[in-house]
Amino acid sequence: MTDRILIIDFGSQVTQLIARRVRESGVYSEIHPFNSITDAFLDEYAPKAIILSGGPASVTWEESPRAPEKVFEMGIPVLGICYGQQTMMEQLGGKVETSDHHEFGRAFVDVNKECSIFKGIWEVGAKEQVWMSHGDRVSKLAPGFEVVATSEGAPFAAVANEEKKFYAVQFHPEVVHTPHGAQLIQNFTHEVAGCSGDWTMAAFKDQAIEAIRKQVGDGKVICGLSGGVDSSVVAVLLHEAIGDQLTCVFVDTGFMRAGEAEEVVTLFRDHFNIKLIHKDASKLFFDALGDEIDPEKKRKTIGGLFIDVFEEEAKAAGGADFLAQGTLYPDVIESVSFTGGPSVTIKSHHNVGGLPARMNMALVEPLRELFKDEVRELGRELGLPDHFVGRHPFPGPGLAIRIPGQPLTPEKCDILRKADAIYLEEIRNAGLYDAIWQAFAVLLPVRTVGVMGDARTYDYVCALRAVTSTDGMTADYYHFDHEFLGRVTNRIINEVRGINRVVYDCTSKPPGTIEWE
Numbered sequence: 184m185t186d187r188i189l190i191i192d193f194g195s196q197v198t199q200l201i202a203r204r205v206r207e208s209g210v211y212s213e214i215h216p217f218n219s220i221t222d223a224f225l226d227e228y229a230p231k232a233i234i235l236s237g238g239p240a241s242v243t244w245e246e247s248p249r250a251p252e253k254v255f256e257m258g259i260p261v262l263g264i265c266y267g268q269q270t271m272m273e274q275l276g277g278k279v280e281t282s283d284h285h286e287f288g289r290a291f292v293d294v295n296k297e298c299s300i301f302k303g304i305w306e307v308g309a310k311e312q313v314w315m316s317h318g319d320r321v322s323k324l325a326p327g328f329e330v331v332a333t334s335e336g337a338p339f340a341a342v343a344n345e346e347k348k349f350y351a352v353q354f355h356p357e358v359v360h361t362p363h364g365a366q367l368i369q370n371f372t373h374e375v376a377g378c379s380g381d382w383t384m385a386a387f388k389d390q391a392i393e394a395i396r397k398q399v400g401d402g403k404v405i406c407g408l409s410g411g412v413d414s415s416v417v418a419v420l421l422h423e424a425i426g427d428q429l430t431c432v433f434v435d436t437g438f439m440r441a442g443e444a445e446e447v448v449t450l451f452r453d454h455f456n457i458k459l460i461h462k463d464a465s466k467l468f469f470d471a472l473g474d475e476i477d478p479e480k481k482r483k484t485i486g487g488l489f490i491d492v493f494e495e496e497a498k499a500a501g502g503a504d505f506l507a508q509g510t511l512y513p514d515v516i517e518s519v520s521f522t523g524g525p526s527v528t529i530k531s532h533h534n535v536g537g538l539p540a541r542m543n544m545a546l547v548e549p550l551r552e553l554f555k556d557e558v559r560e561l562g563r564e565l566g567l568p569d570h571f572v573g574r575h576p577f578p579g580p581g582l583a584i585r586i587p588g589q590p591l592t593p594e595k596c597d598i599l600r601k602a603d604a605i606y607l608e609e610i611r612n613a614g615l616y617d618a619i620w621q622a623f624a625v626l627l628p629v630r631t632v633g634v635m636g637d638a639r640t641y642d643y644v645c646a647l648r649a650v651t652s653t654d655g656m657t658a659d660y661y662h663f664d665h666e667f668l669g670r671v672t673n674r675i676i677n678e679v680r681g682i683n684r685v686v687y688d689c690t691s692k693p694p695g696t697i698e699w700e
Protein backbone atom coordinates (compact mmCIF):
# COMPACT_ATOMS: atom_id res chain seq x y z
CA MET A 184 0.00 0.00 0.00
CA THR A 185 1.10 3.57 -0.68
CA ASP A 186 2.70 5.36 2.27
CA ARG A 187 0.23 7.78 3.78
CA ILE A 188 0.46 10.55 6.28
CA LEU A 189 -2.54 11.53 8.37
CA ILE A 190 -3.01 15.20 9.18
CA ILE A 191 -5.29 15.82 12.13
CA ASP A 192 -6.96 19.19 11.75
CA PHE A 193 -7.57 21.48 14.69
CA GLY A 194 -8.94 24.24 12.46
CA SER A 195 -5.90 26.29 11.49
CA GLN A 196 -6.28 28.57 8.46
CA VAL A 197 -3.20 26.94 6.96
CA THR A 198 -3.82 23.22 7.54
CA GLN A 199 -4.23 22.69 3.82
CA LEU A 200 -0.69 23.86 3.33
CA ILE A 201 0.58 21.00 5.47
CA ALA A 202 -1.10 18.57 3.08
CA ARG A 203 0.42 20.38 0.14
CA ARG A 204 3.93 20.27 1.55
CA VAL A 205 3.60 16.57 2.37
CA ARG A 206 2.37 15.77 -1.12
CA GLU A 207 5.08 17.90 -2.67
CA SER A 208 7.50 15.62 -0.86
CA GLY A 209 5.96 12.75 -2.86
CA VAL A 210 3.91 11.32 -0.01
CA TYR A 211 0.16 10.95 -0.04
CA SER A 212 -1.71 12.69 2.77
CA GLU A 213 -5.23 13.41 3.90
CA ILE A 214 -6.58 15.89 6.42
CA HIS A 215 -9.26 14.77 8.84
CA PRO A 216 -10.92 16.90 11.56
CA PHE A 217 -9.82 15.96 15.07
CA ASN A 218 -13.38 15.15 16.13
CA SER A 219 -13.96 12.67 13.31
CA ILE A 220 -11.11 10.33 14.17
CA THR A 221 -11.92 7.00 15.77
CA ASP A 222 -9.52 4.24 16.77
CA ALA A 223 -10.99 2.05 14.06
CA PHE A 224 -10.30 4.77 11.50
CA LEU A 225 -6.67 5.01 12.63
CA ASP A 226 -6.26 1.25 12.19
CA GLU A 227 -7.86 1.27 8.79
CA TYR A 228 -6.05 4.34 7.47
CA ALA A 229 -2.77 2.92 8.78
CA PRO A 230 -0.67 6.09 8.50
CA LYS A 231 3.12 5.95 8.41
CA ALA A 232 3.09 9.09 10.55
CA ILE A 233 0.71 11.70 11.92
CA ILE A 234 0.87 15.49 11.86
CA LEU A 235 -1.20 17.55 14.30
CA SER A 236 -2.18 20.94 12.83
CA GLY A 237 -2.46 24.33 14.44
CA GLY A 238 -5.81 25.76 15.47
CA PRO A 239 -7.60 28.72 16.99
CA ALA A 240 -8.45 27.14 20.37
CA SER A 241 -6.39 27.34 23.55
CA VAL A 242 -5.24 24.21 25.33
CA THR A 243 -5.88 26.09 28.57
CA TRP A 244 -9.62 26.27 27.91
CA GLU A 245 -11.77 23.73 29.67
CA GLU A 246 -13.13 22.02 26.58
CA SER A 247 -10.52 22.45 23.92
CA PRO A 248 -9.79 19.85 21.23
CA ARG A 249 -7.40 16.97 21.86
CA ALA A 250 -5.79 14.35 19.68
CA PRO A 251 -7.11 10.82 20.22
CA GLU A 252 -4.84 9.13 22.78
CA LYS A 253 -4.22 6.29 20.35
CA VAL A 254 -2.21 8.68 18.16
CA PHE A 255 0.62 8.49 20.71
CA GLU A 256 0.31 4.75 21.24
CA MET A 257 0.63 3.50 17.67
CA GLY A 258 4.43 3.48 17.66
CA ILE A 259 4.56 5.83 14.66
CA PRO A 260 6.17 9.28 14.34
CA VAL A 261 4.08 12.32 15.30
CA LEU A 262 4.75 15.95 14.45
CA GLY A 263 2.79 18.64 16.30
CA ILE A 264 2.56 22.13 14.84
CA CYS A 265 1.57 25.18 16.96
CA TYR A 266 -1.70 24.11 18.65
CA GLY A 267 -0.65 20.59 17.72
CA GLN A 268 2.53 21.08 19.72
CA GLN A 269 0.67 22.44 22.70
CA THR A 270 -1.93 19.69 22.89
CA MET A 271 0.79 17.10 22.40
CA MET A 272 2.76 18.47 25.34
CA GLU A 273 -0.33 18.71 27.53
CA GLN A 274 -1.50 15.20 26.64
CA LEU A 275 1.93 13.69 27.23
CA GLY A 276 2.42 15.31 30.64
CA GLY A 277 3.78 18.80 29.96
CA LYS A 278 2.16 22.20 30.53
CA VAL A 279 0.91 25.07 28.39
CA GLU A 280 0.31 28.63 29.56
CA THR A 281 -1.21 31.74 28.09
CA SER A 282 1.68 34.09 27.56
CA ASP A 283 1.86 37.90 27.43
CA HIS A 284 4.49 37.56 24.79
CA HIS A 285 2.48 36.91 21.61
CA GLU A 286 4.39 36.24 18.44
CA PHE A 287 2.76 36.89 15.08
CA GLY A 288 4.64 36.81 11.81
CA ARG A 289 8.35 36.58 11.16
CA ALA A 290 10.49 35.36 14.04
CA PHE A 291 13.89 33.76 14.53
CA VAL A 292 14.82 30.59 16.35
CA ASP A 293 18.18 29.62 17.78
CA VAL A 294 19.03 26.04 16.96
CA ASN A 295 20.59 24.53 20.06
CA LYS A 296 20.61 20.77 19.43
CA GLU A 297 20.80 18.42 16.49
CA CYS A 298 17.46 16.96 15.50
CA SER A 299 16.36 14.52 12.79
CA ILE A 300 13.93 17.02 11.28
CA PHE A 301 16.70 19.64 10.95
CA LYS A 302 18.97 17.31 9.00
CA GLY A 303 20.74 19.01 6.09
CA ILE A 304 19.17 22.41 6.79
CA TRP A 305 19.62 23.71 10.34
CA GLU A 306 22.90 23.44 12.20
CA VAL A 307 23.50 23.87 15.89
CA GLY A 308 24.27 27.52 16.67
CA ALA A 309 22.41 28.90 13.64
CA LYS A 310 19.65 31.52 13.78
CA GLU A 311 16.84 30.57 11.41
CA GLN A 312 13.80 32.40 10.16
CA VAL A 313 10.37 30.94 10.92
CA TRP A 314 6.77 32.12 10.94
CA MET A 315 4.93 32.22 14.24
CA SER A 316 1.33 32.85 15.15
CA HIS A 317 0.61 32.07 18.76
CA GLY A 318 -0.57 33.45 22.09
CA ASP A 319 -0.14 30.34 24.25
CA ARG A 320 3.16 28.56 24.65
CA VAL A 321 4.55 25.45 26.21
CA SER A 322 5.85 26.16 29.72
CA LYS A 323 6.87 22.66 30.83
CA LEU A 324 8.15 19.86 28.67
CA ALA A 325 6.51 16.46 28.62
CA PRO A 326 8.81 13.72 29.95
CA GLY A 327 11.25 12.29 27.42
CA PHE A 328 11.42 15.51 25.36
CA GLU A 329 14.25 17.96 24.95
CA VAL A 330 14.37 21.45 23.53
CA VAL A 331 16.09 21.64 20.15
CA ALA A 332 15.35 25.25 19.20
CA THR A 333 14.20 28.36 21.06
CA SER A 334 12.88 31.78 20.13
CA GLU A 335 12.39 34.94 22.14
CA GLY A 336 8.68 34.33 22.62
CA ALA A 337 8.79 30.55 22.64
CA PRO A 338 11.48 28.95 24.79
CA PHE A 339 10.22 25.62 23.48
CA ALA A 340 10.08 26.62 19.79
CA ALA A 341 11.01 23.09 18.74
CA VAL A 342 11.10 20.03 20.98
CA ALA A 343 11.84 16.39 20.25
CA ASN A 344 11.69 12.93 21.69
CA GLU A 345 13.96 11.14 19.22
CA GLU A 346 13.41 7.77 20.79
CA LYS A 347 9.67 7.84 20.23
CA LYS A 348 10.01 9.94 17.04
CA PHE A 349 7.76 12.64 18.46
CA TYR A 350 8.51 16.20 17.33
CA ALA A 351 6.69 19.39 18.07
CA VAL A 352 7.21 22.94 16.83
CA GLN A 353 5.62 26.21 17.86
CA PHE A 354 6.23 27.80 14.46
CA HIS A 355 4.55 26.95 11.15
CA PRO A 356 6.86 25.01 8.83
CA GLU A 357 4.05 24.68 6.26
CA VAL A 358 4.00 28.37 5.24
CA VAL A 359 6.48 29.85 2.78
CA HIS A 360 7.61 32.43 5.33
CA THR A 361 9.44 29.61 7.08
CA PRO A 362 12.03 29.32 4.30
CA HIS A 363 13.24 25.82 5.21
CA GLY A 364 9.81 24.62 6.30
CA ALA A 365 9.14 22.39 3.30
CA GLN A 366 12.47 20.63 3.82
CA LEU A 367 11.73 20.25 7.49
CA ILE A 368 8.45 18.53 6.68
CA GLN A 369 10.18 16.37 4.09
CA ASN A 370 12.73 15.35 6.71
CA PHE A 371 9.82 14.27 8.88
CA THR A 372 8.09 12.27 6.14
CA HIS A 373 11.24 10.74 4.62
CA GLU A 374 14.03 10.60 7.21
CA VAL A 375 11.90 10.04 10.28
CA ALA A 376 8.81 8.24 8.97
CA GLY A 377 10.67 6.40 6.21
CA CYS A 378 8.19 7.20 3.45
CA SER A 379 9.54 6.42 0.02
CA GLY A 380 8.35 9.60 -1.69
CA ASP A 381 7.07 7.77 -4.75
CA TRP A 382 3.54 9.15 -4.72
CA THR A 383 2.55 10.61 -8.07
CA MET A 384 -0.63 11.68 -9.79
CA ALA A 385 -0.53 8.46 -11.81
CA ALA A 386 -0.59 6.53 -8.55
CA PHE A 387 -3.45 8.66 -7.29
CA LYS A 388 -5.37 7.96 -10.49
CA ASP A 389 -5.03 4.20 -10.07
CA GLN A 390 -6.07 4.40 -6.42
CA ALA A 391 -9.05 6.59 -7.25
CA ILE A 392 -10.22 4.23 -10.00
CA GLU A 393 -10.00 1.30 -7.65
CA ALA A 394 -11.92 3.18 -4.95
CA ILE A 395 -14.66 4.19 -7.40
CA ARG A 396 -15.09 0.59 -8.58
CA LYS A 397 -15.34 -0.58 -4.99
CA GLN A 398 -17.88 2.07 -4.04
CA VAL A 399 -20.08 1.83 -7.11
CA GLY A 400 -20.04 -1.92 -7.79
CA ASP A 401 -22.39 -2.45 -10.70
CA GLY A 402 -24.52 0.59 -9.82
CA LYS A 403 -25.33 3.43 -12.18
CA VAL A 404 -23.77 6.86 -11.81
CA ILE A 405 -24.97 10.19 -13.11
CA CYS A 406 -22.67 13.18 -13.41
CA GLY A 407 -23.47 16.79 -14.20
CA LEU A 408 -20.98 18.04 -16.74
CA SER A 409 -20.60 21.82 -16.89
CA GLY A 410 -17.56 22.23 -19.09
CA GLY A 411 -15.55 23.31 -16.06
CA VAL A 412 -12.32 21.60 -15.09
CA ASP A 413 -13.59 19.80 -11.99
CA SER A 414 -16.66 18.14 -13.44
CA SER A 415 -14.72 17.26 -16.61
CA VAL A 416 -12.01 15.49 -14.64
CA VAL A 417 -14.62 13.64 -12.57
CA ALA A 418 -16.39 12.50 -15.73
CA VAL A 419 -13.29 11.17 -17.44
CA LEU A 420 -12.00 9.51 -14.28
CA LEU A 421 -15.34 7.80 -13.68
CA HIS A 422 -15.53 6.73 -17.28
CA GLU A 423 -12.13 5.07 -16.97
CA ALA A 424 -13.29 3.34 -13.82
CA ILE A 425 -16.78 2.18 -14.75
CA GLY A 426 -17.28 2.84 -18.48
CA ASP A 427 -20.90 2.79 -19.54
CA GLN A 428 -22.27 2.64 -16.01
CA LEU A 429 -21.73 6.40 -16.18
CA THR A 430 -24.11 8.85 -17.84
CA CYS A 431 -23.23 12.53 -18.02
CA VAL A 432 -25.83 15.26 -18.25
CA PHE A 433 -24.86 18.58 -19.74
CA VAL A 434 -27.56 21.15 -19.07
CA ASP A 435 -27.03 23.97 -21.54
CA THR A 436 -28.48 27.02 -19.79
CA GLY A 437 -27.84 29.33 -22.73
CA PHE A 438 -25.40 31.25 -20.56
CA MET A 439 -22.26 29.49 -21.76
CA ARG A 440 -19.30 31.14 -23.42
CA ALA A 441 -18.78 31.15 -27.19
CA GLY A 442 -18.29 27.66 -28.61
CA GLU A 443 -18.41 26.03 -25.20
CA ALA A 444 -21.43 23.77 -25.65
CA GLU A 445 -20.06 22.40 -28.92
CA GLU A 446 -16.67 21.80 -27.36
CA VAL A 447 -18.14 19.85 -24.46
CA VAL A 448 -20.14 17.61 -26.78
CA THR A 449 -17.25 17.02 -29.16
CA LEU A 450 -14.74 16.30 -26.44
CA PHE A 451 -16.76 14.06 -24.16
CA ARG A 452 -19.15 12.31 -26.51
CA ASP A 453 -17.03 12.04 -29.63
CA HIS A 454 -13.52 11.89 -28.24
CA PHE A 455 -13.89 10.17 -24.88
CA ASN A 456 -16.94 8.15 -25.91
CA ILE A 457 -18.83 8.99 -22.74
CA LYS A 458 -22.62 8.57 -22.65
CA LEU A 459 -23.68 12.21 -22.72
CA ILE A 460 -27.08 13.81 -22.65
CA HIS A 461 -26.94 17.32 -24.02
CA LYS A 462 -30.04 19.21 -22.96
CA ASP A 463 -30.48 22.58 -24.61
CA ALA A 464 -32.60 24.26 -21.96
CA SER A 465 -31.86 27.88 -22.80
CA LYS A 466 -35.48 28.79 -23.51
CA LEU A 467 -36.56 27.41 -20.15
CA PHE A 468 -33.94 29.49 -18.40
CA PHE A 469 -34.75 32.73 -20.21
CA ASP A 470 -38.47 32.20 -19.56
CA ALA A 471 -37.90 31.44 -15.88
CA LEU A 472 -35.81 34.56 -15.40
CA GLY A 473 -38.25 36.85 -17.19
CA ASP A 474 -37.40 40.45 -16.30
CA GLU A 475 -35.64 39.58 -13.07
CA ILE A 476 -32.63 41.76 -12.34
CA ASP A 477 -31.98 41.01 -8.66
CA PRO A 478 -28.66 39.10 -8.47
CA GLU A 479 -29.66 36.71 -5.67
CA LYS A 480 -33.05 35.95 -7.21
CA LYS A 481 -31.37 35.28 -10.54
CA ARG A 482 -28.92 32.89 -8.92
CA LYS A 483 -31.68 31.08 -7.02
CA THR A 484 -33.89 30.75 -10.10
CA ILE A 485 -31.02 29.41 -12.19
CA GLY A 486 -29.85 27.03 -9.45
CA GLY A 487 -33.36 25.70 -8.83
CA LEU A 488 -34.18 25.23 -12.49
CA PHE A 489 -30.84 23.58 -13.10
CA ILE A 490 -31.71 20.98 -10.51
CA ASP A 491 -35.18 20.44 -12.01
CA VAL A 492 -33.82 19.95 -15.51
CA PHE A 493 -30.98 17.76 -14.32
CA GLU A 494 -33.34 15.57 -12.35
CA GLU A 495 -35.71 15.21 -15.26
CA GLU A 496 -32.94 14.22 -17.63
CA ALA A 497 -31.47 11.80 -15.11
CA LYS A 498 -34.86 10.13 -14.71
CA ALA A 499 -35.36 9.98 -18.45
CA ALA A 500 -32.00 8.22 -18.70
CA GLY A 501 -33.30 5.51 -16.37
CA GLY A 502 -32.21 6.96 -13.03
CA ALA A 503 -29.03 6.28 -11.10
CA ASP A 504 -27.80 5.03 -7.74
CA PHE A 505 -25.00 7.58 -7.42
CA LEU A 506 -24.41 11.23 -8.18
CA ALA A 507 -20.84 12.17 -9.01
CA GLN A 508 -19.63 15.61 -7.94
CA GLY A 509 -16.41 17.55 -8.41
CA THR A 510 -16.11 18.55 -4.76
CA LEU A 511 -12.56 19.71 -4.08
CA TYR A 512 -10.50 19.76 -0.96
CA PRO A 513 -11.07 23.44 -0.10
CA ASP A 514 -14.87 22.86 -0.23
CA VAL A 515 -14.56 20.00 2.21
CA ILE A 516 -12.33 21.75 4.65
CA GLU A 517 -14.34 24.97 4.73
CA SER A 518 -17.17 23.02 6.27
CA VAL A 519 -15.19 22.29 9.45
CA SER A 520 -16.28 25.13 11.69
CA PHE A 521 -14.80 25.84 15.07
CA THR A 522 -16.52 29.12 15.65
CA GLY A 523 -20.04 27.79 15.65
CA GLY A 524 -21.90 30.70 14.09
CA PRO A 525 -23.04 30.66 10.50
CA SER A 526 -21.02 32.72 8.06
CA VAL A 527 -22.59 35.51 6.05
CA THR A 528 -23.85 34.66 2.59
CA ILE A 529 -22.18 37.00 0.13
CA LYS A 530 -23.43 35.11 -2.93
CA SER A 531 -25.35 31.87 -3.15
CA HIS A 532 -23.14 29.61 -5.17
CA HIS A 533 -24.77 27.44 -7.70
CA ASN A 534 -24.33 23.72 -7.28
CA VAL A 535 -26.34 20.53 -7.25
CA GLY A 536 -26.26 20.29 -3.46
CA GLY A 537 -29.96 19.53 -2.95
CA LEU A 538 -30.07 16.73 -5.48
CA PRO A 539 -28.70 13.64 -3.76
CA ALA A 540 -31.33 13.75 -1.02
CA ARG A 541 -34.14 14.62 -3.42
CA MET A 542 -33.27 11.80 -5.79
CA ASN A 543 -32.20 9.42 -3.08
CA MET A 544 -28.69 9.00 -4.43
CA ALA A 545 -25.35 8.45 -2.74
CA LEU A 546 -22.46 10.74 -3.63
CA VAL A 547 -19.28 9.84 -5.49
CA GLU A 548 -16.67 12.55 -4.92
CA PRO A 549 -13.33 11.32 -6.20
CA LEU A 550 -11.60 14.73 -6.03
CA ARG A 551 -12.33 15.37 -2.35
CA GLU A 552 -8.68 15.16 -1.41
CA LEU A 553 -7.26 17.31 -4.18
CA PHE A 554 -6.37 20.94 -4.62
CA LYS A 555 -7.26 22.75 -7.84
CA ASP A 556 -3.81 22.49 -9.36
CA GLU A 557 -3.71 18.79 -8.50
CA VAL A 558 -7.05 18.35 -10.28
CA ARG A 559 -5.50 19.95 -13.34
CA GLU A 560 -2.57 17.57 -13.13
CA LEU A 561 -4.94 14.61 -12.83
CA GLY A 562 -6.85 15.93 -15.84
CA ARG A 563 -3.65 15.90 -17.90
CA GLU A 564 -2.87 12.42 -16.63
CA LEU A 565 -6.31 11.36 -17.91
CA GLY A 566 -5.63 12.81 -21.33
CA LEU A 567 -7.74 15.96 -21.17
CA PRO A 568 -6.26 18.61 -23.49
CA ASP A 569 -4.00 21.21 -21.91
CA HIS A 570 -6.08 24.19 -22.96
CA PHE A 571 -9.08 22.54 -21.35
CA VAL A 572 -7.57 21.75 -17.96
CA GLY A 573 -5.89 25.15 -17.80
CA ARG A 574 -9.15 27.01 -18.26
CA HIS A 575 -10.14 29.92 -16.08
CA PRO A 576 -12.93 29.21 -13.58
CA PHE A 577 -16.43 29.91 -14.88
CA PRO A 578 -19.41 30.36 -12.55
CA GLY A 579 -22.40 28.01 -12.71
CA PRO A 580 -24.88 30.79 -13.59
CA GLY A 581 -22.53 31.82 -16.39
CA LEU A 582 -23.16 34.91 -18.47
CA ALA A 583 -26.42 35.53 -16.59
CA ILE A 584 -24.45 37.14 -13.78
CA ARG A 585 -22.34 39.16 -16.22
CA ILE A 586 -25.28 41.13 -17.60
CA PRO A 587 -26.17 43.10 -14.48
CA GLY A 588 -29.06 45.44 -13.85
CA GLN A 589 -31.14 44.59 -16.92
CA PRO A 590 -33.48 41.84 -18.09
CA LEU A 591 -31.60 39.05 -19.87
CA THR A 592 -32.23 38.37 -23.52
CA PRO A 593 -30.59 35.96 -25.98
CA GLU A 594 -29.47 39.02 -27.99
CA LYS A 595 -27.62 40.53 -25.03
CA CYS A 596 -26.00 37.18 -24.30
CA ASP A 597 -24.83 37.05 -27.92
CA ILE A 598 -23.33 40.53 -27.72
CA LEU A 599 -21.51 39.63 -24.51
CA ARG A 600 -20.32 36.28 -25.87
CA LYS A 601 -18.71 37.98 -28.85
CA ALA A 602 -16.96 40.63 -26.76
CA ASP A 603 -15.80 38.01 -24.27
CA ALA A 604 -14.38 35.79 -27.02
CA ILE A 605 -12.37 38.66 -28.52
CA TYR A 606 -11.02 39.63 -25.12
CA LEU A 607 -9.94 36.07 -24.31
CA GLU A 608 -8.43 35.59 -27.77
CA GLU A 609 -6.29 38.71 -27.31
CA ILE A 610 -5.24 37.55 -23.85
CA ARG A 611 -4.18 34.19 -25.27
CA ASN A 612 -2.36 35.84 -28.18
CA ALA A 613 -0.46 38.04 -25.76
CA GLY A 614 0.60 34.94 -23.80
CA LEU A 615 -1.13 36.21 -20.66
CA TYR A 616 -3.83 33.59 -20.19
CA ASP A 617 -2.01 31.50 -17.60
CA ALA A 618 -0.84 34.50 -15.60
CA ILE A 619 -4.46 35.52 -15.03
CA TRP A 620 -6.82 33.73 -12.64
CA GLN A 621 -9.92 34.82 -14.48
CA ALA A 622 -10.78 37.26 -17.26
CA PHE A 623 -14.16 38.07 -18.72
CA ALA A 624 -16.37 40.78 -20.19
CA VAL A 625 -19.45 42.27 -18.53
CA LEU A 626 -22.29 43.93 -20.44
CA LEU A 627 -23.44 47.04 -18.61
CA PRO A 628 -27.01 48.32 -18.67
CA VAL A 629 -25.79 51.75 -19.75
CA ARG A 630 -25.95 53.09 -23.28
CA THR A 631 -23.69 55.90 -24.35
CA VAL A 632 -23.33 58.12 -27.38
CA GLY A 633 -20.57 57.49 -29.87
CA VAL A 634 -19.68 58.29 -33.45
CA MET A 635 -18.77 55.71 -36.07
CA GLY A 636 -18.10 56.74 -39.63
CA ASP A 637 -20.16 59.88 -39.73
CA ALA A 638 -23.06 58.44 -37.84
CA ARG A 639 -24.15 58.77 -34.25
CA THR A 640 -24.25 55.53 -32.27
CA TYR A 641 -26.13 54.90 -29.04
CA ASP A 642 -24.96 51.53 -27.75
CA TYR A 643 -23.98 49.52 -24.70
CA VAL A 644 -20.87 49.80 -22.55
CA CYS A 645 -18.77 46.71 -21.99
CA ALA A 646 -16.55 46.35 -18.91
CA LEU A 647 -13.47 44.13 -18.97
CA ARG A 648 -12.40 42.33 -15.82
CA ALA A 649 -9.18 40.39 -15.18
CA VAL A 650 -7.80 39.35 -11.82
CA THR A 651 -4.93 37.45 -10.29
CA SER A 652 -5.67 35.23 -7.32
CA THR A 653 -4.55 31.97 -5.79
CA ASP A 654 -7.89 30.72 -4.52
CA GLY A 655 -10.59 33.15 -5.60
CA MET A 656 -10.99 34.35 -2.01
CA THR A 657 -8.97 37.49 -2.53
CA ALA A 658 -7.90 38.99 -5.83
CA ASP A 659 -6.03 41.87 -7.39
CA TYR A 660 -6.97 43.41 -10.72
CA TYR A 661 -4.57 42.50 -13.50
CA HIS A 662 -2.22 45.30 -14.58
CA PHE A 663 -2.47 45.19 -18.38
CA ASP A 664 -0.44 47.67 -20.33
CA HIS A 665 -2.50 50.39 -21.98
CA GLU A 666 -1.62 49.32 -25.47
CA PHE A 667 -3.16 45.92 -24.85
CA LEU A 668 -6.34 47.47 -23.46
CA GLY A 669 -6.51 49.83 -26.44
CA ARG A 670 -6.19 46.94 -28.87
CA VAL A 671 -8.95 44.91 -27.22
CA THR A 672 -11.20 47.97 -27.03
CA ASN A 673 -10.76 48.69 -30.73
CA ARG A 674 -11.51 45.16 -31.74
CA ILE A 675 -14.62 44.91 -29.59
CA ILE A 676 -16.06 48.19 -30.82
CA ASN A 677 -15.27 47.37 -34.44
CA GLU A 678 -16.38 43.76 -34.39
CA VAL A 679 -19.30 43.61 -31.98
CA ARG A 680 -22.47 45.40 -32.99
CA GLY A 681 -24.22 46.82 -29.96
CA ILE A 682 -21.12 47.95 -28.02
CA ASN A 683 -19.58 51.39 -28.57
CA ARG A 684 -17.54 51.90 -25.40
CA VAL A 685 -15.23 49.71 -23.32
CA VAL A 686 -14.00 50.31 -19.76
CA TYR A 687 -11.57 48.38 -17.54
CA ASP A 688 -12.44 47.35 -13.97
CA CYS A 689 -9.61 48.15 -11.51
CA THR A 690 -11.34 46.84 -8.37
CA SER A 691 -9.63 44.31 -6.13
CA LYS A 692 -11.35 41.72 -3.94
CA PRO A 693 -12.10 42.85 -1.29
CA PRO A 694 -13.78 45.31 -1.53
CA GLY A 695 -15.20 44.09 -4.86
CA THR A 696 -16.02 40.49 -5.71
CA ILE A 697 -14.62 38.88 -8.83
CA GLU A 698 -17.97 38.58 -10.59
CA TRP A 699 -20.15 41.67 -10.81
CA GLU A 700 -23.16 39.91 -9.31
Ligand code: XMP
Nearest residue numbers: 531532533576577578579580655696697698
Ligand atom coordinates in the same frame (compact mmCIF):
# COMPACT_ATOMS: atom_id res chain seq x y z
P1 XMP B 1 -16.77 36.07 -6.39
O1 XMP B 1 -17.57 36.78 -7.44
O2 XMP B 1 -17.61 35.59 -5.24
O3 XMP B 1 -16.22 34.78 -7.09
O4 XMP B 1 -15.57 36.87 -5.96
C1 XMP B 1 -15.21 33.94 -6.59
C2 XMP B 1 -15.02 32.81 -7.59
O5 XMP B 1 -16.19 31.98 -7.60
C3 XMP B 1 -16.76 31.96 -8.90
N1 XMP B 1 -18.20 31.97 -8.74
C4 XMP B 1 -18.98 30.89 -8.87
N2 XMP B 1 -18.67 29.61 -9.18
N3 XMP B 1 -20.94 29.05 -9.04
C5 XMP B 1 -19.66 28.70 -9.29
O6 XMP B 1 -19.42 27.54 -9.59
C6 XMP B 1 -21.32 30.29 -8.71
O7 XMP B 1 -22.49 30.58 -8.50
C7 XMP B 1 -20.28 31.26 -8.63
N4 XMP B 1 -20.28 32.60 -8.34
C8 XMP B 1 -18.98 33.00 -8.40
C9 XMP B 1 -16.23 33.20 -9.59
O8 XMP B 1 -16.28 33.07 -11.00
C10 XMP B 1 -14.84 33.28 -9.03
O9 XMP B 1 -13.97 32.38 -9.66
